[in-house]
Amino acid sequence: MKPHIYIPAPIDSNRGSIIVSCPERLGIVATVTQFLYEHGANILNSDQFSSDPHEGFFFLRIEFCMENFAKRIDHLRQQFMPIAIRFQMTWRMTHLMERKKLAIFVSKEDHVLRELLWRWNIKELKADIVMVVSNHPDMEPIVTPLGIPYYHVPVTKETREKMADIHLELLEKHRADTLILARYMQIIPGKIIERFPNQIINIHHSFLPAFIGGKPYHQAFARGVKLIGATAHYVTENLDEGPIIEQDVSRVNHRYQVEDLKRVGRDLERIVLARAVQWHINDQIIVHDNKTIVFR
Incomplete structure (x- = not known):
């Protein structure tokens, strides 16, 4: 696999976020960030939170920038579905410039x-x-x-x-x-x-x-x-x-x-x-x- 060369995209038109909540388990952050990397995204900000150990829930929000994101968002959502099913995620991917x-x-x-x-x-x-x-x-x-x-x-x-x-x-x-x-x-x-x-x-x-x-x-x-x-x-x-x-x-x-x-x-x-x-x-x-x- 050829390494990705990231070309900065105009943030005002190509900025997105993905928000995830799911039962806590190993590999959530690695899988989501790998998905974004494979689709040419540059991560701008990442935040996460683990709930009470007895409840065992995990929450993640990542902001990223991606070339032609607005045109690709529907396809990306489809591509992300197997990951969401695998980790039992409630999730959403949004284009942050959509008012x-x-x-x-x-x-x-x-x-x-x-x-x-x-x-x-x-x-x-x-x-x-x-x-x-x-x-x-x-x-x-x-x-x-x-x-x-x-x-x-x-x-x-x-x-x-x-x-x-x-x-x-x-x-x-x-x-x-x-x-x-x-x-x-x-x-x-x-x-x-x-x-x-x-x-x-x-x-x-x-x-x-x-x-x-x-x-x-x-x-x-x-x-x-x-x-x-x-x-x-x-x-x-x-x-x-x-x-x-x-x-x-x-x-x-x-x-x-x-x-x-x-x-x-x-x-x-x-x-x-x-x-x-x-x-x-x-x-x-x-x-x-x-x-x-x-x-x-």
């Missing part, structure tokens, strides 16, 4: 939405925001000047399931692959969660699992906490119990009233959700059971 299509759902609080729009506008958020949906009309003046479609879809407890069909039609129309709940104060129906597994990211304004459900700042005030937090997590049908992606906290004291807690919490919510969204669109997250492994 995810985000749909943002929001209610009346604008701070998290503004943060995401700002990061998108300065090109820090490398994704396409294909639409913003709200159960109120309030955010339209913020969104439409940016050229992003805005849809006002009123939702009540009684109409939630019917409105879910409208939401699904809009998501299909705009080919959204990720939903961001930017303080969207409505329960997401199961039919949407089923359609977008581990693709709906919510920001909850507490340090979960504390203060699940509504009015967590009021709950925190009543409990007299000394820390408040925010949690970004994937949405499941169990309210506020999906896999946690990112969390942060800030100290408070007995002088803080509910409005003070909200003020501090808004900053936490903005940064925590922005981090989670960035890691998701960069394909840096593996969901395993009800936990996440975040390679950062």
Whole structure:
């Protein structure tokens, strides 16, 4: 076999990743890296994690650069299948320059939405925001000047399931692959969660699992906490119990009233959700059971 001579490829158009989770056994890293080598890939970054010995699971993420990767990705996926079967892998191979299509759902609080729009506008958020949906009309003046479609879809407890069909039609129309709940104060129906597994990211304004459900700042005030937090997590049908992606906290004291807690919490919510969204669109997250492994 002739040795490979690597010719550097333009990273912006030929960068990919492969993410693997499987039962732990010898030879996983060697086999995956050998596969990439044989197909002319240059490994740019590699990270791995072994879970608790009793569970025996292994997680791997490799970023690489390969000539004509975008055109070859389907063939490479087919070629990798025997390896995946051999090691019982759950895996995905992605082209990192393919921009995810985000749909943002929001209610009346604008701070998290503004943060995401700002990061998108300065090109820090490398994704396409294909639409913003709200159960109120309030955010339209913020969104439409940016050229992003805005849809006002009123939702009540009684109409939630019917409105879910409208939401699904809009998501299909705009080919959204990720939903961001930017303080969207409505329960997401199961039919949407089923359609977008581990693709709906919510920001909850507490340090979960504390203060699940509504009015967590009021709950925190009543409990007299000394820390408040925010949690970004994937949405499941169990309210506020999906896999946690990112969390942060800030100290408070007995002088803080509910409005003070909200003020501090808004900053936490903005940064925590922005981090989670960035890691998701960069394909840096593996969901395993009800936990996440975040390679950062």
